[in-house]
Each structure stands twice: as C-alpha cells, then as structure tokens.
Amino acid sequence: MFNEWDGRSIRTFQAVMEERSFSRAADRLGYVQSTVTTHIAQLEKASGKRLFDRLPRGVEPTEAGLALARFAEQFAVLSQALEDELKRSEQPNGVLRVRALESYCVARLPRLLAEYAERFEAVEMQLSTGFMQDICERVLDGRDELGIVPRDPMHDGLIFTPLLQEEMVWVSAPHERGERHRKSAYISYGNQCYYHGVGEQLLREAGHPALAQMQLRYPSIELIKRMVQAGYGVSLLPLVNVMDELHTGQLVQLTLPVPEPIEHGMIQLRGRQLRPAAAAFAALLRRGLVD
Incomplete structure (x- = not known):
C-alpha cells in the first residue's frame, strides 16, 4: 500500500x-x-x-x-x-583539513582564515603545511580535503583550480650585493620544496654551480629570511614574503635570473563532492580574500 x-x-x-x-x-x-x-x-x-x-x-x-x-x-x-x-x-560544520606550502600560509591565508572562522563558527579548521608531493598524496588518500600547491600536478585523480600567479625574487643580505653571492650558500626549504628545485636549476644555468651545491635548508620562511639577513647566503622566495624586508633594506634583491611567475592553485579529489565546509573555503580562495 x-x-x-x-x-x-x-x-x-x-x-x-x-x-x-x-x-x-x-x-x-x-x-x-x-x-x-x-x-x-x-x-x-x-x-x-x-x-x-x-x-x-x-x-x-x-x-x-x-x-x-x-x-x-x-x-x-x-x-x-x-x-x-x-x-x-548543508551548512558548513565539522572538521576541515587543508594543507598548503608554509610560505603561502604565512603570506596569503591570515585574512582568509579570519574571515572563514568568523562566518563559519561550526567548522574546526585544521591547517597544516607541507610540500608539493605530500600535499597531493594527502588529498588523494583523503587525509586532507583540499590542498594548495605551486603548480598543476597534472594528475588524473586531482582537480587543479588556479588561484594566483606568484612572482619570485632572489634575495640576500645588503652586504651580499655584487659578486659576494658567488661565495654564499643557497638557502631554501630543501629538496622537497618546488621552489628549491627551480632555484637550483636557475643557479646552474646562470653559471653558479658552486652556489647551487653549497646548500643550507631550513623548515620555515621566517628562518630562511633570518639566515639570509645574517649573510649566510641567498634564497629564491615569493616576493610577497619579502616585500617588507626589501622595503626596509633588511634584504636586497639580486639580479640573478628568476622563473616565470609560479601558478599556485587549489587541488581536490576528482569525483568527490566537496562537503559544505570545504566548498565554502574553496569559494573564499577563488574570490581572492588574501592579504
């Protein structure tokens, strides 16, 4: 019946x-x-x-x-x-796990995170930092719902949504101007970082193999900048992360070759519908609510 x-x-x-x-x-x-x-x-x-x-x-x-x-x-x-x-x-709630490059988190996400937390109090945001490969792996296996990476991973299991073009610059301490950088170390996050590989290749192509070989690796953008400021070497970093130091003279920009602007984007698992909490965060990212 x-x-x-x-x-x-x-x-x-x-x-x-x-x-x-x-x-x-x-x-x-x-x-x-x-x-x-x-x-x-x-x-x-x-x-x-x-x-x-x-x-x-x-x-x-x-x-x-x-x-x-x-x-x-x-x-x-x-x-x-x-x-x-x-x-x-349908309302954003629960735990939302997002993973991104540490330098991106520091420079680009504070305002967005504050906006998101104010609008969606029922969501517990768990933001972690990582590098290109592990960000992709964590999104693919479902440990993180969204990732932010410095280029399109070109993976069939992932959807890549471009967010912004990141301009890169070489920086050193003020007394490292001119030819002094030839005797310095190349300071970076290390081999896991996409920026590191790009910078190493540019140094070799520009005729500085010794600088590319002498490397110092640190886990945070602030520590990298401090080591560069102290005169230990040079680094290839996003311009947005060093604008204040360049303005105040704590760092100077070198004339070494730089890459084309790096296209950061958001990745998500293909075929999986975003939960409301993730969809709301993705919408803020696409709208460009950044510092």
Missing part, C-alpha cells in the same frame, strides 16, 4: 481535510481542482477505502479518512524533520 503513496498526495489529503473542500484545497495548493481529485483518488485506490464523503457543500472525512489523517500528520512531522536535518547538513 505505502509504495503507491507519495508526498504530494498526502499533502493534498491534509489540505482537503483542513479546507473540507476540493476547490479550496486546490486554491491553497495552487493546483487545478482535477489534480486534487486525482491525488485523493490515488490514495483511495491504494488504501481500498473511501476517504471522503462528497456533500453538496464540500466534503467530510469518512472513518478511514480520519484514521489516515492521524498518520498523515505524523508523515508531515517526519517530512519537516527530514527537511530541517538536510538543511542543517
């Missing part, structure tokens, strides 16, 4: 019960009267019972109609509860 019922017919039945009229129920629901008649006929056929007595001035429920009315009310309550629950589940 239940398989032959549907929500529209139940709602029509309730409207007829309350209005005691097919025509008034039709007006209330925005139907033509024949639609109301059809819905009630479907219920009567499915139940095998007459649900309304047709009177000269409207209708009155039969005993079967009164019995169905009690269950129709429960149906309406459950339907509303389900609708409310689905709406609640």
Whole structure:
C-alpha cells in the first residue's frame, strides 16, 4: 500500500481535510481542482477505502479518512524533520583539513582564515603545511580535503583550480650585493620544496654551480629570511614574503635570473563532492580574500 503513496498526495489529503473542500484545497495548493481529485483518488485506490464523503457543500472525512489523517500528520512531522536535518547538513560544520606550502600560509591565508572562522563558527579548521608531493598524496588518500600547491600536478585523480600567479625574487643580505653571492650558500626549504628545485636549476644555468651545491635548508620562511639577513647566503622566495624586508633594506634583491611567475592553485579529489565546509573555503580562495 505505502509504495503507491507519495508526498504530494498526502499533502493534498491534509489540505482537503483542513479546507473540507476540493476547490479550496486546490486554491491553497495552487493546483487545478482535477489534480486534487486525482491525488485523493490515488490514495483511495491504494488504501481500498473511501476517504471522503462528497456533500453538496464540500466534503467530510469518512472513518478511514480520519484514521489516515492521524498518520498523515505524523508523515508531515517526519517530512519537516527530514527537511530541517538536510538543511542543517548543508551548512558548513565539522572538521576541515587543508594543507598548503608554509610560505603561502604565512603570506596569503591570515585574512582568509579570519574571515572563514568568523562566518563559519561550526567548522574546526585544521591547517597544516607541507610540500608539493605530500600535499597531493594527502588529498588523494583523503587525509586532507583540499590542498594548495605551486603548480598543476597534472594528475588524473586531482582537480587543479588556479588561484594566483606568484612572482619570485632572489634575495640576500645588503652586504651580499655584487659578486659576494658567488661565495654564499643557497638557502631554501630543501629538496622537497618546488621552489628549491627551480632555484637550483636557475643557479646552474646562470653559471653558479658552486652556489647551487653549497646548500643550507631550513623548515620555515621566517628562518630562511633570518639566515639570509645574517649573510649566510641567498634564497629564491615569493616576493610577497619579502616585500617588507626589501622595503626596509633588511634584504636586497639580486639580479640573478628568476622563473616565470609560479601558478599556485587549489587541488581536490576528482569525483568527490566537496562537503559544505570545504566548498565554502574553496569559494573564499577563488574570490581572492588574501592579504
């Protein structure tokens, strides 16, 4: 019996019960009267019972109609509860795990994270830092829902959405101007970092193999900058991360070759729909809410 019922017919039945009229129920629901008649006929056929007595001035429920009315009310309550629950589940909530380059997090995400936290208090943001390969691996195996990487990984399992072009510069301490940088070390995050490989190749192509070989590796953008400021070497870094130091003279820009602007982008697992929390964060990223 239940398989032959549907929500529209139940709602029509309730409207007829309350209005005691097919025509008034039709007006209330925005139907033509024949639609109301059809819905009630479907219920009567499915139940095998007459649900309304047709009177000269409207209708009155039969005993079967009164019995169905009690269950129709429960149906309406459950339907509303389900609708409310689905709406609640569509709101950003739960834990959101995002992984990105440390230099990107420091320079690009503070304002966005503050905006996100203020708007979506029910979300627990877990932001971690990493490098190109492990960011891709963590998104692929589901440990992180979103990643931010410095280039398109060109992986069939990932969707890459470009976010911004990152200009890179070579920097050194002020006293490292001119030819002094030839005797310095190449300071970077190390082999795992995409910037490191780009910088090493540029140094070799520019005729500085010794500088490319003498390397100092540090885990954070701030420590790299401090070591460069102290005169230990040179580094290839995003311009946005060193603008203040260049402006105040704590660092100087070298004339070594630089790469084309690096295209940072967001990655997500192909074929997996983003949860509301991740979709909201991705929307902020695409809108460019950055410092």
